[in-house]
Amino acid sequence: xxxxxxxxxxxxxxxxxxxxxxxxxxxxxxxxxxxxxxxxxxxxxxxxxxxxxxxxxxxxxxxxxxxxxxxxxxxxxxxxxxxx
Numbered sequence: 827x828x829x830x831x832x833x834x835x836x837x838x839x840x841x842x843x844x845x846x847x848x849x850x851x852x853x854x855x856x857x858x859x860x861x862x863x864x865x866x867x868x869x870x871x872x873x874x875x876x877x878x879x880x881x882x883x884x885x886x887x888x889x890x891x892x893x894x895x896x897x898x899x900x901x902x903x904x905x906x907x908x909x910x
Contacts, residue, residue: 850890853897864898864908 845852849866869885886894898908 849894850897853894853901856897856901858900859903861901862903862906864902864906866894866898866908866910868894868910 849868853864868891895908902908
């Protein structure tokens with residue numbers, strides 16, 4: 827049996843709020859054409875190699891970012907926005 831994440835335990839998302847968590851996991855749990863805005867700040871792999879920070883950067887590959895954008899396109903309403 828796999829361990830469920832906090833989001834799976836909750837089973838619901840609050841509308842019009844900042845959602846903590848992994849982007850692909852959040853987006854795959856939303857219905858088609860259900861969002862007016864997706865704001866995404868992906869951590870590109872090359873950024874981790876250039877920046878020195880006091881906090882961990884969990885980089886995402888180009889493939890992961892592409893999958894996230896595919897889900898964003900699926901959940902966005904017509905005439906909605908995706909901000910990167």
